[in-house]
Amino acid sequence: MTKLLFEIIREELCDVVGEDGIDTSEAGRFCYGADYSWVSRAWVDRGMTPPVPDYVVFPRSTEEVSRVLKIANHYKIPVVPYGGGSGVNGGILALYGGIMLDLKRMKRLIRIDQKSLTVTAEAGINGEILERELNQVGLTLGHYPASGYCATLGGYLAARGSGTLSTKYGKAEERVVAMEGVLPTGEIVKTLPVPRHATGPDFLNFFIGSEGTLGVITEVTMMVDPLPEIRDFQGFLFKSLANGLEAGRRIMTERLRPCVIRLYDAPSTIRFVQKVLGIQVEGAFMVVGSDGKKDMVSLEMKEIEKICKALGGEDQGRKPGETWWEERYKFYFPPFCPDLPELFGTMDSVTTYDRIIPLYEAKKKTIEEGFKDFGARYTAHFSHWFPWGTMIYDRFFVEKPPQDPREAIQLHNRIWAAAIRAALAEGGVVNEHHGIGQKLGYFMPEQFGSAWPVLVNLKKMLDPNNIMNPGKMGL
């Protein structure tokens, strides 16, 4: 971009958002050079220049977003929507420069409907702030992702997030009632007022999971729930992971409705349960919880206990589960979270109950045997359970990665690629709730097969100049 063009575009953006609504300073732009992805962090850690946007723009309304996108289209410059920056797959990296559209000024809580139990808010509202506002009137969003302290409402949906209680409350996408968004060419569109209808295809899915490649989510109506009368937890220890998985399957297929089932494999029990929570157990540790009306919770927990004990689950009492709940975010703060200089990756996937054990074993083998020379280790837990299957939240670790940033990133990508292909071969998916971002984009054609060109053509139709978050999601 020439200096003159830079100034011309800057002035036009200022005309929309005001001088206060744009940051072109070197330091201000530098702060958008990495997200929570290992590659972007390692890049900066090793002193490499990160990808930065040319402009950071802070719109205050849907109309301003629309006008910004029209400018970007006119000049054919990229736009990257930005919320909390908590993505782990490089979804917000400004790989081609352009405009970083930080939506955090769009944070109004517009309406709480206490009769229908819905909340309407702008997309940039912080998850924790929204949750506290709802709690004040006895409600909850029911969405408790690890990123809840930093992610935004729009981010929950753009990346198809799950929460720690999504086994009962559903993934973020299942809680959407309606939304407003801006298409890449600047048109403001609203979905139908309710999500269940027989009025054609669901417009909601233009935006859900699109990671900013098909437009910008600007306003959302979500369903909310009353805060539960009680929330009860119990811990169980299984001698084998298979028994724990079978217990979880029976709980779900007998159609009980736990708010959480969290099953750690033996290495994960040591690394996270023992070391972070201080719960001294060995084996496959499971936390199960139920919430709602007191009598129903009591009955549900009794049924859960029966199933777990029948499969050899040793009752660990309430304390471990309560400790996990109280400290569930502690895992994600330094120094308790996986951190540099260690090389690590979080590669969640999901499949049906009949394939979950082979999938786990295939990924474990791929990593621990395939990258033995690098000392690669593998941990997994299973934390979002569906009526038909479960999600595997698994990680790889290499304690002493190569010092050269290129070599380290190569190793990182090779481990991840091998693990993903192992998951795909076992009927899994590229990702369950962390999204695709830049990192996993090249697996999308493998994942979608002959359906992939449909998505590519949809992108071309909606975003003819390919301005929206280019280089992400394989688009």
Added chain:
Amino acid sequence: MFLTESERIQTIKACRDCPMCHPVDLFAQVTGKEANTPRGRGMTLWGLEKGLLSWESEGVSEIFYQAFLDGLPQEWCEGNYDFDAMIIDARKTLVEKNLAPVVVSEIARRIQETGNPHGIPEKGVSAIVGQSPPGTPEIALFLGSAARTQRPQSAKALARILHNLKIGFEVLERETDSGFLSYQLGDFWAASEQAKKVAEQLRSIRAKKLVVLSASAYRMFTTRFVRFGASLPEGLKVLHATEFLGELLDQGKLVFRKKLSKRITYHDPCCLARFTYILDPPRKLLAALSESPMVEMTWNGKQARSCGGCGGVPFTYPEISEKASRIRVEEALKTKVGILASADPECEAMLSRAVKEIEVKDIVELVAEAI
């Protein structure tokens, strides 16, 4: 520097990638900018460490002065990293490199000339609190700059209480700023000079108890004074005004004859809640003087949001400071009370400018009304 080099690097490394304290950084809540989050500041510091940015780079100085330093990110952080100290160290570097905002040196000059950061000429503390009841002074008072220049109500109220209870007091007639603001702004030389000057003034008092109205001065005396080369007279016990009044309540000397009927919420000053852990005395006083239980705001106690008065922001970015005050006030309005109480004249000055709908009062004022 308040962090060792090893602690400083550890803190930068922890903050540069971590977005977990986004909801508690008040500056970022106002501006929505990533650069105004602890992660943004950590990332900037790492960029400086690695030579990807320089201290002279456009926007660097602004990033470090755009922070409230209210202690909430550290309180929130499971790793307990001292984020504020990391930023204050960066500010100190900027001051040394002559890259700090002009107002930083201007504040030091004003304090030197007038004793307060506003540069307001003062008539002396006695002009505010009047004369002590007769007898040997039992306590000395330290008002702080805000009570001397902007919000004298609590100082006057404290004097009324002392007269009512016949407790003799003495004052530092030419009291000057404690040095806290200059410390927060990274002007360590000025902070040290100011602290030493107050220490010198304190050597003239006869009482063995120093009762402090200002939360920041209380924090300075109890946690930072020695680090700036100043020392309190031997045997001097420093109490915040709410601690002192709480003691009188426990001893049965403070009796409330006219309990207040208006419902009250309480704003915890950052310097009390998170740095000196004075959480109970204010609540105990409010419970005793009011007819109905105090109503807590959503963010309260150790997690109370700032009033917008911390980190020198009212001087460096007054418009952001005002917006931050309004965020706190809106939280108070949701409690549907009649009175927003606090325990620091600076907080009350900030909050009262941001609200017309309810009264803003110091607990000391409420005590004076209720006895």
